[in-house]
Amino acid sequence: MSKSFAVSDVGRHRRMNQDSVFASDGPVGLLPDLYLVADGMGGHKGGEYASSYTRDRLIEICRGASDPDPDAVIPYAFSMINAGLRAIAASDFRYSGMGTTAVCAVVVEDRLHVYNVGDSRLYILPREGGLRQVTTDHSLVEEMVRAGSITREQAVHHPRKNVITRAIGSEERLRVDSFTEILQEGDWFLLCSDGLTNMVEEAEIESIVRTHEDPAEAAGLLLDRANEKGGLDNISVILVCFGRES
DSSP, rough: OOOEEEEEEEEETTTTEEEEEEEESSTTTTTTEEEEEEEEESSHHHHHHHHHHHHHHHHHHHHHHHOOOOHHHHHHHHHOOOOHHHHHHHHOGGGGTEEEEEEEEEETTTTTEEEEEOOOOOEOOOOSSEEOOOOOOOHHHHHHHHHTTSSSHHHHTTTTTBBOOOTTTSSSSSEEEEEEEOOOOTEEEEEHHHHHHSSOHHHHHHHHTTTTTOHHHHHHHHHHHHHHHHOOOOOEEEEEESSSOO
């Protein structure tokens, strides 16, 4: 099944983009495609390095993997990247405390394989049905919501919203969440950093995607809308329509 996709990525300042993005609807090693959004942390230098290292090593590991199963390749790659970032941080104080969130997707036939660490997200917008978050945030406010101490609505504007509880590079033993979804022709999926979701409500994200058939136009409008609402953080978007020619 064909896919059409678009990527939008912008930093708050030209020299301060801590997000790294990769999107390929063609093979990466034995994987049929690969999509990634990584959002770095640990200061400008550390955050930018952590996210770009994650992107580059993920591509390298996927290209060299002998297993075509993304459930075997991606969690292994994330664990190797985690170990690599920790070793670099231990040997160079300039990178102490660095880490990165990551959300990754691979489409195998009609199955969407999703992997995440941190609070970068993947959403599905079915041809019929509403926008739905597939990933689970690894964040303090998400834990508070699950514990019942705050509501989902209160979490949206909570002052500790950006406190991450899990990140690549900060875990001695990394845990990677994985999900599988069945795609149908005309379904959309969206990978994004919190620079989008902290600025634009989910209902508006859905409305923009629903009313624009061209992924590039829709992705650009999502980025523009986040900037119009303040653009307080780096904004990265990968938007894919399943079953549509690029």
